[in-house]
Amino acid sequence: MTFPVVGMVGGGQLARMTHEAGIPLGIRFKILSDTPQDSAALVVNDVVIGDYRDLETLRAFARGCDVITFDHEHVPTEHLRALESDGIPVRPGPDALVHAQDKGVMRARLDEIGAPSPRHRIVSDPADAAAFAEEVGGFPVILKTVRGGYDGKGVWFVRTPEDAEAPFKAGVPVLAEEKVDYVRELAANIVRSPHGQAVAYPVVESIQVDGVCDTVIAPAPNLSEELAGEAQALALRIAKELDVTGHLAVELFETTDGRILVNELAMRPHNSGHWTQDGAVTSQFANHVRAVLDLPLGDPRPRARWTVMANVLGGDYPDMYAAYLHCMAHDPQVKIHMYGKDVKHGRKVGHVNTYGDDLDDVLERARHAAGYLRGTITE
Numbered sequence: 001m002t003f004p005v006v007g008m009v010g011g012g013q014l015a016r017m018t019h020e021a022g023i024p025l026g027i028r029f030k031i032l033s034d035t036p037q038d039s040a041a042l043v044v045n046d047v048v049i050g051d052y053r054d055l056e057t058l059r060a061f062a063r064g065c066d067v068i069t070f071d072h073e074h075v076p077t078e079h080l081r082a083l084e085s086d087g088i089p090v091r092p093g094p095d096a097l098v099h100a101q102d103k104g105v106m107r108a109r110l111d112e113i114g115a116p117s118p119r120h121r122i123v124s125d126p127a128d129a130a131a132f133a134e135e136v137g138g139f140p141v142i143l144k145t146v147r148g149g150y151d152g153k154g155v156w157f158v159r160t161p162e163d164a165e166a167p168f169k170a171g172v173p174v175l176a177e178e179k180v181d182y183v184r185e186l187a188a189n190i191v192r193s194p195h196g197q198a199v200a201y202p203v204v205e206s207i208q209v210d211g212v213c214d215t216v217i218a219p220a221p222n223l224s225e226e227l228a229g230e231a232q233a234l235a236l237r238i239a240k241e242l243d244v245t246g247h248l249a250v251e252l253f254e255t256t257d258g259r260i261l262v263n264e265l266a267m268r269p270h271n272s273g274h275w276t277q278d279g280a281v282t283s284q285f286a287n288h289v290r291a292v293l294d295l296p297l298g299d300p301r302p303r304a305r306w307t308v309m310a311n312v313l314g315g316d317y318p319d320m321y322a323a324y325l326h327c328m329a330h331d332p333q334v335k336i337h338m339y340g341k342d343v344k345h346g347r348k349v350g351h352v353n354t355y356g357d358d359l360d361d362v363l364e365r366a367r368h369a370a371g372y373l374r375g376t377i378t379e
Contacts, residue, residue, distance in 0.1 A: 004293055005030055007065030009052050011038030013339040013348070014071035014269045014285075017277070019044050021285035027293070032061045039339045040071070055079045062088045069246060069292045070268050073100040074148070091194065091245040091292040092267045099242050100267040103175045104146040110262055113241045115234060117262050118253070120177040122146075126164040129176055133158075136178040143167040144175045155211065180261060182253040186220055187272035188235035191247050191287040191297055198239060199287065199300040200232040201280060206251070206272050212346070213271045215366065216309040218279055218302060221359060223254075231260050238265070247288040249273060271311070271348075276300075278335045278353040279307025304355035306362045310370035312350035314343040317375025320350070327352075327369045334369045 003026045008015045011033025019029045019040060032048050033041040041047045050057040052075050059082070062068055067089045068080075080094035099106040110117050119136050123129045123143070133139045145154040145167060157179075158164045167174045185206045192198040202219035219228070235250040249270035251263040273284035282290075282298025290297050312320070320343065327334060331354070338350035350373065354365040371377035 003028055004066035005046075005064060006289060006292060007032070007062060007068045008040070008071055009058070009061075009068065009075055010071035011035070011040040011044075011047070012071050013039040013341075015040035016043055016339060017274075017337070018069075018071065018269060018285045018288060021283055022289045025286075025289065027289060030061070030065060032058070037342075039341055042340045053079075055082055058083060059086065062086070067091055067292050069288070070097070073097055073267060077101065089292075093243065093245065096242045096244045097267055100265045102146050103144055103264075104173055106265055107175065109242065110238070113237070115238060115262050116260060118142075118177045118180050120175060122173050123176045124174075125168060126161050129158065129164040129174070130161040132176040140179050142177040142179055144177065145170050146173045146175050148172070153211075180253045181256045182261075183256055184220075184254050185263065186223070186231060186252040186254050186260065187216070187270070188231040188250045188252060189247065189270060189273045189276075189284060190232070190235045190239055190250075191284065191291050191300070192236075192239045192244050193291045193297060194245050194294045196240070197297055198236055199282075199297045200236060201273065201276060201284070201300045202302055203228045203231045204272055204275065210346075212311070212313070212348070214311055215363070216272050216275050217359070217363070218275045218307045218309075227254070227258070227260060234260065234262070238262075246291045247273065247284050271309075271351075274337070274351050275307045275309040275353055277337065279303055279355050305357045306359045307353060307355040308359075308362045308366040310352050310354075310366040311348055312338070312352060312370050312373045314341075314345050314347040314349050315374040315376060316345070318343040320373050323373045323375075327372055330372075331365050331369060334365060336369070336373070 005028040007030045009032045016039045030046040031040050031044050048061045077094045077098050080090050133141045140159045143156045187206050188203050189201040204218040205220035207215040239248045247269050249266040253261045269284050276283040335353040341349045352369040354362045356362045
């Protein structure tokens with residue numbers, strides 16, 4: 001029997017780690033990468049270099065693949081429909097993926113299914129943004145370009161009508177959202193297969209710094225069983241209603257009055273699920289591979305009481321390999337995951353996972369390792 005070939009569009013670290021998860025299963029992997037230096041292109045044997053925005057490039061890449069999946073959501077929706085017309089399984093499909101591509105479409109659909117969200121609407125210009133602010137009780141408000149944003153890009157915290165001018169310069173629709181009074185950010189990660197099987201990971205707390213995920217704590221500390229169950233059930237319902245195949249991350253606000261509101265959706269392995277590599281029986285990456293191939297899904301339960309993931313961002317210390325000696329000697333249990341990227345200031349170049357029974361200890365170990373690798377901690 002010939003093992004299937006999974007084609008992944010995108011050559012970043014998510015593709016790199018998804019490929020790694022498929023190796024024990026004997027799954028063959030093929031990626032469409034922007035450059036030979038992309039994170040996954042450095043380790044995957046079958047690499048096609050090309051532009052995912054070009055339909056014929058996509059069609060040529062898809063030949064010989066049993067299924068197409070993604071490490072980002074930017075492939076034009078109409079191209080994915082063309083692949084499906086060619087008989088290529090695309091997972092998640094374009095009708096699902098568009099909700100992660102377009103924030104306006106996402107909000108409209110979440111409204112239809114009754115999913116709790118911040119108050120919002122599409123605004124046409126700075127004056128309309130100011131009118132929206134009045135509707136929700138005044139500035140500040142959040143403005144987002146409906147397509148193309150990530151890691152804080154394409155998002156503006158707007159305090160005055162004058163501040164509202166920048167988002168409209170991109171020439172794409174702008175979504176206005178109320179500023180939510182929230183206690184913290186949570187994420188509910190689930191995986192769903194084509195035949196409808198689904199699993200839910202523990203709800204996690206995601207700590208952001210300057211719009212970029214810094215630390216993830218699994219499970220979210222002091223989250224009531226009731227609210228955790230509500231978040232998992234919401235994520236599973238969204239996946240079913242939108243017909244998602246593969247991994248879905250539902251980023252949430254936990255509000256000061258005890259509610260949860262949907263912030264963003266991601267239909268691919270996600271930073272808030274990186275802890276599962278070492279902290280869950282089956283990682284998000286392994287379950288994403290299983291899902292897109294319609295294999296039975298693996299156990300999502302945690303292996304330890306607490307797992308903490310800390311992102312390693314580029315700083316002023318480019319030789320991270322030299323820091324391994326200290327990190328590994330200081331904490332033999334720390335798990336270091338590097339992406340093979342050139343070190344640039346603020347760029348995600350890796351992450352570390354730690355686990356154990358004492359949350360304060362696990363947090364300190366993760367932050368120490370990530371800080372030492374970055375060079376912000378030197379002892």
